[in-house]
Amino acid sequence: MNRAKVFKSSSKSNSVLYRLFDISIITFSLTAAAAFYGVELNRVYLTVLLVVLLAFSYLGEAFDLYRSWRAGKFRHMVLFAWGSLICSFLALLVFAFAFKFSEQLSRVVLTLWFANAFAGIFAWRLMSRLYKVNRRKLGLSMQRVAVIGATESGANVFKEIIAHDELGYECIGFFEDRQPERLFEDMHLHVAGSINEAVNKARRGEIDVLFIALPFKAEKRIADILSRLGDTTVDVHFVPDFLLSSLIHARIDHVGDIDTLSVFESPFNGARELIKRTEDIIIGGLILLLISPILVAISIAIKATSKGPVFFKQARYGLHGEKIKVWKFRSMTVMENSDVVTQATKNDSRITPLGGFLRRTSLDELPQFINVILGDMSIVGPRPHAVSHNEEYRQKVEFYMLRHKVKPGITGWAQISGWRGETDTLEKMEKRIEFDLQYIKHWSLWFDLKIIFLTIFKGFTGKNAY
Structure with a gap:
């Protein structure tokens, strides 16, 4: 019997949600500070709110704050968020002095606003982190991973999975058709079966994520595997067997309906x-x-x-x-x-x-x-x-x-x-x-x-x- 699939929200959807959380917290923090001190939120305060929100949004993009942090460091995410907030309030002070309306702002309200926002953007991230960690400890939100190809690139993927438990990946092993003596180093110790078995497991819903780590020269073999996986819902990732990561940037681009892989490209786009x-x-x-x-x-x-x-x-x-x-x-x-x-x-x-x-x-x-x-x-x-x-x-x-x-x-x-x-x-x-x-x-x-x-x-x- 096929295992019921759990559909997961994409990282892009989450990044939009995270942006809305931050904007809401910053806005609510000012509202709460003004209400506590008995100050009316007039046009001046709405203007400074807009300045802080624009600055925070800009800096958030600059620090890549809303990228996927599953394999990242929680403290780095918090520090980047705090850094963006601090710089945003510094921008506000410069803006207020430059346009000579700083005297119209209450220092108490600004201090409370900053303190509330500082605590708020940390608190919701901490709660989100604890929620995800607890779910994974309970065996929830875990993704079962398999690697096709006991190659060097496959071994590198395996090492990263083992090193980063925050990924929420459970590796069930490698799947290979070659004889043990032809495999990379001691990877035959982790071989769980043949490539055909991996495809069948994917069809039965026993694998969530599948990494294909075969060399580029095995083009026909890869095409056959992809064709057989076409009627499954498994997430498939191809791991190149040459060091794209050692070059400038590698990303998928498009020329009309043709997909291209950029290798030599400036990081400063858009x-x-x-x-x-x-x-x-x-x-x-x-x-x-x-x-x-x-x-x-x-x-x-x-x-x-x-x-x-x-x-x-x-x-x-x-x-x-x-x-x-x-x-x-x-x-x-x-x-x-x-x-x-x-x-x-x-x-x-x-x-x-x-x-x-x-x-x-x-x-x-x-x-x-x-x-x-x-x-x-x-x-x-x-x-x-x-x-x-x-x-x-x-x-x-x-x-x-x-x-x-x-x-x-x-x-x-x-x-x-x-x-x-x-x-x-x-x-x-x-x-x-x-x-x-x-x-x-x-x-x-x-x-x-x-x-x-x-x-x-x-x-x-x-x-x-x-």
Whole structure:
């Protein structure tokens, strides 16, 4: 007899519900605070509510707050929610002071509002978490999982299932037709039956999720399995046998009715592009305003200590490999901008005394905030290399040009990880590219803020900077 199927809500439906929960809690928190203190919710308070809701919604998307957290960390979800709320109220304060209506707001009401919302967005997440955990302890909301193919990719899936019990997965084993000696390592110890048995179990409703971990070259075999699973309600996932995850981004796209798998693609599409640009304009504008006295002082010092212009604009490759002009303070007696550029080395005679200090402290790169405002660069991203270096290393370093899927940055993950300055060996350049691609793959607003914060402490100076 077929087991009754339990239909589960999709993660997209849940994400919409979670957004409504947060919006309702923030709105209710203000209503409760105003009622407690006896304040009427007039047009001013409705305006600030709208500001907070818009800011929280924007930041929630930026921090990817509403993604599926089944395999994530509960504390991370809470911290991201709290971070979005704190930043939203900071935005409210800036907005209120900028438009000069802060005096019309009660500090007590604002404090109570924030405290209520802070507790509320945690409380409902905690209750939801406890509800799910208890259901899984009781054996409810569990999904029985099987893996077709005792391969390396199948073994990796199995390890992740074992490592993350919050997934709510119960793995019943691998299903294979090959002989034990042909299987990956000791995976024959977990083989529960043949592929035909897995298909029959799926038809009987004994499997909820099925992972196909066969190699791409077994195309006909995979097609046959999918055809046989077509009259079941099992969730089927295909696990590729090559390292798509080591490349930039892998996702399913569509050209008309044809499905395509994107491999080399920028992470900044749609809303992410807007988030990244907003980050650059707001943070870049504030930093440029704060450092303007330093820029003036350095300009005067350069003019007073050496002949030549204050600024040096060097051709570099930017987004999509297009050439841009990168602003820097002049730190050398020469201005190389040709097809052959000699990289600065220790005790380089071309570097002026002031230029040496500027380069060691990275102060020579401060004018690049102008590039950020103009849109040629970003605050965080792979450092732009001279055009001649690009042409040299793109032939030597695998996936080198993928770093141009994003805008070059003033600081980056490679720089704060110790891979800045002279790249006098191929290994050094390979490590820099490795960290650049890690940044592109794992980009988030939180990752950018982390890099900016760490740059303050260890990104400006370094033993390889000269």
